[in-house]
Amino acid sequence: MQRKKLMAANWKMYKTPDETRGFFTIFLPLVRDHDRDEIVVCPPYVDLATALESVRGSNIAVGAQNVHWGKEGAFTGEISPTMLLAVGCTHVIIGHSERRQYFGETDDTVNLKLKAVLETSLTPIVCVGEVLEEREAGLTEDVLRRQCTRAFYKISAKKATKLVIAYEPVWAIGTGKTATPQIASEAHRLIRSEAAKTFGQEFADRLRILYGGSVKPENAKALMSEDELDGALVGGASLDPKSFAAIVKY
Ligand code: PGA
Numbered sequence: 327m328q329r330k331k332l333m334a335a336n337w338k339m340y341k342t343p344d345e346t347r348g349f350f351t352i353f354l355p356l357v358r359d360h361d362r363d364e365i366v367v368c369p370p371y372v373d374l375a376t377a378l379e380s381v382r383g384s385n386i387a388v389g390a391q392n393v394h395w396g397k398e399g400a401f402t403g404e405i406s407p408t409m410l411l412a413v414g415c416t417h418v419i420i421g422h423s424e425r426r427q428y429f430g431e432t433d434d435t436v437n438l439k440l441k442a443v444l445e446t447s448l449t450p451i452v453c454v455g456e457v458l459e460e461r462e463a464g465l466t467e468d469v470l471r472r473q474c475t476r477a478f479y480k481i482s483a484k485k486a487t488k489l490v491i492a493y494e495p496v497w498a499i500g501t502g503k504t505a506t507p508q509i510a511s512e513a514h515r516l517i518r519s520e521a522a523k524t525f526g527q528e529f530a531d532r533l534r535i536l537y538g539g540s541v542k543p544e545n546a547k548a549l550m551s552e553d554e555l556d557g558a559l560v561g562g563a564s565l566d567p568k569s570f571a572a573i574v575k576y
Pocket of ligand 1: 336494498499500501502538539540541559560561562563
């Protein structure tokens with residue numbers, strides 16, 4: 327099944343609005359005619375307005391890195407799906423391992439966020455992935471199954487049409503250690519079969535599963551050549567416009 331790849335940048339806590347503008351000044355001309363893949367950049371909240379202004383009229387979408395599940399309320403420091411839509415975001419990352427590791431994100435909050443986002447027109451990118459100890463203990467499959475089942479809890483295939491998953495083995499994030507294309511494909515197949523169990527085979531065949539974890543211009547081609555890999559979620563290497571453009575154009 328031919329799935330259009332999604333090449334996503336996750337800037338994490340990097341760049342000011344000025345630096346954001348500077349990034350797009352170099353990045354946009356490099357990918358101007360690129361329509362083979364979808365491209366989305368997810369900067370910090372404070373850069374969203376600048377990013378959206380910079381990409382206006384281009385083939386680049388803008389997303390956020392996190393979201394709350396409520397519409398509005400007394401939740402200091404949080405941002406709702408409706409707010410992201412109101413400024414012009416089209417995508418949002420949910421359950422990144424850094425949120426799970428440092429900010430108390432759980433499988434249950436991932437599920438709440440996913441449900442809320444699927445009530446809107448935003449495209450959710452749900453991150454799953456095992457830590458090194460889990461991989462070494464042979465628990466990768468159990469972890470991925472649990473993260474998927476709980477993320478998908480009480481969500482229908484009809485509601486989930488826009489769902490995108492990112493497989494991000496935590497041991498590969500920011501470490502320079504990339505999963506081999508084979509290791510990534512194996513995990514992607516498992517995630518796809520979990521999606522098939524919940525949402526049906528047809529849905530699973532259409533589901534885009536991105537790979538994330540030390541994707542670089544040097545390894546993008548080998549990874550993206552795997553049928554199972556429907557794009558990339560790129561952290562460190564997406565901060566430099568030339569390097570992210572090289573990955574997009576692998
Ligand atoms: P990395 O991060 O590319 O720097 O490994 C990927 C991610 O955390 O999304």
